[in-house]
Amino acid sequence: MKARVHVMLKNGVLDPQGEAVKHALGALGFQGVEGVRQGKVIELELADGTTEATVRDMCERLLANTVIESYSVELG
């Protein structure tokens, strides 16, 4: 089975990379880009039967720094 973990900076934590991407899109002439937030996607190949709770534990302990990042888990 597979799991996909999305890690994003929490709302309210300034994302300077997202801001830079937003400005670059503006410079390319794209209008109306009101905000860009950049995160990461981590794909996990897991033994069948691994629970969502286990993947969330992985996020809490390593994959995300919950001081500044939030995460979501997609199984399957």
Added chain:
Amino acid sequence: MHAAVLVFPGSNCDRDLAVAFEKAGAKVSMVWHKDTGLPEGVDVVGVPGGFSYGDYLRCGAIAANSPICGALKEHVSRGGYALGICNGFQVLTETRLLPGALRRNAGLKYICRPVDLLVGTADSAFTTGYQAGQRITVPIAHHDGNYYADAQTLQQLQAEDRIAFRYAENPNGSVGDIAGILSENRRVLGMMPHPERMAEPAHGGTDGAAMFRALLDQVVTA
């Protein structure tokens, strides 16, 4: 005083830190990241700058989960001293031995230059050689030194006089101009600037040397 300097794959300030401890008069042991324990009688653990594990995942995140960091946590829970510089500060926040986190610099650029710091408190073994409010010059060299803590943590750090150093002119977007903070028991210091790179005249200045001398005085007499 016996100092241990941790060495991770990608550490590059480990020897500089060892020399700074030695010049102040300490005995120094280099300790490899796969070791599960510290040498007998270690008073201070130095977590050096560099790019531990290539900064993979997040700066300091993999190092924080290495075997030696288990020993570091035990050392700190017994009341031992620890000094994390640059990547070492990132490791200390990732282990949660210090609050907050270090984000990408607000200007997105790696910054390597001397900066002026204001000493926030002289009330710690690391900073007792300075006066609160004193201006010192120490280099920074980082891409991810933009300190973040939520409003409540920030207020707590201020109320408990735990902000060891502030930038005189904020180079990286850190909240409250914070360059270095102390743990609740004041025995763990994390800072982005490099005092070990401003510790003898050949470095172009000696403002960092007072930290190592003070630490040695405090720990030897403790």
